[in-house]
Amino acid sequence: MYAATPQRPSYASGTSEVPLLGDTIGDNLAHTVAAFGDREALVDHPSGRRWTYREFAADVDAVALGLAARGVGKGDRVGIWSPNCPEWTLVQYATAKLGAILVNINPAYRTHELTYVLNQAGISTLISASGFKSSDYVAMIDEARPDCPTLSDVLVLGTPEWHDLLATGAAADRARLDDIAATLSPDDPINIQYTSGTTGFPKGATLSHHNILNNGFFVGELCGYTEADRICIPVPFYHCFGMVMGNLAATSHGACMVIPAPGFDAATTLETVAAERCTSLYGVPTMFIAELSEPSLDEYDVSSLRTGIMAGAPCPAEIMKQVIDRLGMREVTICYGMTETSPVSMQTRTDDTIERRVSTVGRVHPHLEVKIIDPESGLTVPRGTPGEFCTRGYSVMLGYWQQADETAEAIDAARWMHTGDIAVMDDEGYVQITGRIKDMIIRGGENIYPREIEEFLHTHPDIVDAQVIGVPDERYGEETMAWVILRDGAEPMTAESLREFATGRLTHYKIPRYVHVVDEFPMTVTGKVRKVDMREQAREILSGGR
Known part of the structure; x- marks a missing residue:
């Protein structure tokens, strides 16, 4: 009997024939x-x-x-x-x-x-x-x-x-x-x-x-x-x-x-x-x-x-x-x-x-x-x-x-x-970044990575850009909320219309419960979306019944 081959660890080192520079x-x-x-x-x-x-x-x-x-x-x-x-x-x-x-x-x-x-x-x-x-x-x-x-x-x-x-x-x-x-x-x-x-x-x-x-x-x-x-x-x-x-x-x-x-x-x-x-x-x-x-x-x-x-x-x-x-x-x-x-x-x-x-x-x-x-x-x-x-x-x-x-x-x-x-x-050493540990949404025990939903939302013909965050929910602990920027002339988007688009194409618990349409996202000067600001604003939006 041969021992089972162990799975390869998620480790890689970058070999190169070009040496490091030793200069100032x-x-x-x-x-x-x-x-x-x-x-x-x-x-x-x-x-x-x-x-x-x-x-x-x-x-x-x-x-x-x-x-x-x-x-x-x-x-x-x-x-x-x-x-x-x-x-x-x-x-x-x-x-x-x-x-x-x-x-x-x-x-x-x-x-x-x-x-x-x-x-x-x-x-x-x-x-x-x-x-x-x-x-x-x-x-x-x-x-x-x-x-x-x-x-x-x-x-x-x-x-x-x-x-x-x-x-x-x-x-x-x-x-x-x-x-x-x-x-x-x-x-x-x-x-x-x-x-x-x-x-x-x-x-x-x-x-x-x-x-x-x-x-x-x-x-x-x-x-x-x-x-x-x-x-x-x-x-x-x-x-x-x-x-x-x-x-x-x-x-x-x-x-x-x-x-x-x-x-x-x-x-x-x-x-x-x-x-x-x-x-x-x-x-x-x-x-x-x-x-x-x-x-x-x-x-x-x-x-x-x-x-x-x-x-x-x-x-x-x-x-x-x-x-x-x-x-x-x-x-x-x-x-x-x-x-x-x-x-x-x-x-x-x-x-x-x-x-x-x-x-x-x-x-x-x-x-x-x-x-x-x-x-x-x-x-x-x-x-x-x-x-x-x-x-x-x-x-x-x-x-x-x-x-x-x-x-x-x-x-x-x-x-x-x-x-x-x-x-x-993956097996060839290519890496996918699926989110921040702090950004992961846990909905009713299910781990949801915003990046996956964001990639899906980019396939919608009216969505120019999308960001997904977790918001507090009494029943599930957290729910998903999509912030979207729409193309000029697009029809208004609601949670219902997005759900209709996503049903059958995205696992049901990943479909955003809330949709918020904006002209731009809160950003750092380097172009990173500030999800911490979005979460704060989302609490105000949801508590206001909007």
């Missing part, structure tokens, strides 16, 4: 400039400004030396509070060359949140736009400053003081940066990104050169980037999607960073892709939905597009198919990750089948490990079994800034990062 970000940029100095590095479409790699490096050095002249040094925290603009990118690379720690501040923050981040990170220098949309940043800084004892220097972009900094840096001795570079290690912390926590104050994920440079590089490798690529980046720089998957993926391959606008606008993004002949386009699903719904879509020549990334939230299969068919992004990839892991852990490959790309987040990234565990026992589950997704490797953050207890809750003794996401791994 400054050193890596220097290699790119040496190889591709005359190629375009950065284009700001709104202003028409352009930089070759040689020009970009010179301006980065000027910003770095200008900051150094104002006393910024290794380990100092430099905050940046601005929507997307070329100066954001220059500051990103300049602070890395100084060994200073860049602290990304959400452009949507108000005074209370700004004050918290300035104090929690101990920011000494703040670089800020004058404002964005309806926010007056200068007024908010003035209000916060008396309560921020570490803040000693504020620079507002576009002012005479900012131009003086550039002039001072441009006239300074470049050799000083070489001396500083000799003191820097790839393992030094150089970035703090605050997670958009759903409860309490956000936590500052602290990331090193090694973390984010390698993650950006391998994201670019799996997109097939070369110096010929031009990446349209409408996602925010303050988030990993923009500054790592966008900027660092570009500069580590000699590709061009293209900024379509300070904030996202569907028509402007499409116009930029056409005008700049972009080969790659980034976005969260809601951005791609907006682009596909843009009435003037067919007026733009987007035939230059080859690849791109859809990430930041679960990607509806129907939307993914349209991105390939209507935008021509035949090699588009799906990425999955989190701020704390630099961010990407999983990515589809450009040669994966469409089915793989619409139904999974791909396979493990090079040089990383992933596993799926039983959240209760901590043991790795067999393939095909849902559990909590965990990842380990070079990408895992150094920790939450000045929050050792919170770090220990997220990263265990073996350095596995626990994500809180529910996932399933």
Whole structure:
């Protein structure tokens, strides 16, 4: 008698013939400039400004030396509070060359949140736009400053003081940066990104050169980037999607960073892709939905597009198919990750089948490990079994800034990062993310994963986008509620009409009991749906009898 073959565990490691980079970000940029100095590095479409790699490096050095002249040094925290603009990118690379720690501040923050981040990170220098949309940043800084004892220097972009900094840096001795570079290690912390926590104050994920440079590089490798690529980046720089998957993926391959606008606008993004002949386009699903719904879509020549990334939230299969068919992004990839892991852990490959790309987040990234565990026992589950997704490797953050207890809750003794996401791994190592542990709905003892229902709702001809949440119910404990955005001209939708559509096609207990039609979902600035806000609003809606 032979023993039964044990089931394979939900574990995978990313092998690669391409080694990890051992550089600092400054050193890596220097290699790119040496190889591709005359190629375009950065284009700001709104202003028409352009930089070759040689020009970009010179301006980065000027910003770095200008900051150094104002006393910024290794380990100092430099905050940046601005929507997307070329100066954001220059500051990103300049602070890395100084060994200073860049602290990304959400452009949507108000005074209370700004004050918290300035104090929690101990920011000494703040670089800020004058404002964005309806926010007056200068007024908010003035209000916060008396309560921020570490803040000693504020620079507002576009002012005479900012131009003086550039002039001072441009006239300074470049050799000083070489001396500083000799003191820097790839393992030094150089970035703090605050997670958009759903409860309490956000936590500052602290990331090193090694973390984010390698993650950006391998994201670019799996997109097939070369110096010929031009990446349209409408996602925010303050988030990993923009500054790592966008900027660092570009500069580590000699590709061009293209900024379509300070904030996202569907028509402007499409116009930029056409005008700049972009080969790659980034976005969260809601951005791609907006682009596909843009009435003037067919007026733009987007035939230059080859690849791109859809990430930041679960990607509806129907939307993914349209991105390939209507935008021509035949090699588009799906990425999955989190701020704390630099961010990407999983990515589809450009040669994966469409089915793989619409139904999974791909396979493990090079040089990383992933596993799926039983959240209760901590043991790795067999393939095909849902559990909590965990990842380990070079990408895992150094920790939450000045929050050792919170770090220990997220990263265990073996350095596995626990994500809180529910996932399933198949026999080939492809992973599906089926929801958040906290988002799972338990209705009368049945576990319901919102993602499954959301995918189904996207097949309704009148539904442009859908989100499903759990709401309290006296009989079942929880019931399902669908929030839907309808196409223009669609008939009003009710719970009854949706039930009629779903009956016989969706298990009865998964059919949403309540339907709420909206024009938009509550979102974070990075395009993630805030289901915690939806649940709060749903309680008010239902208690009001609506």
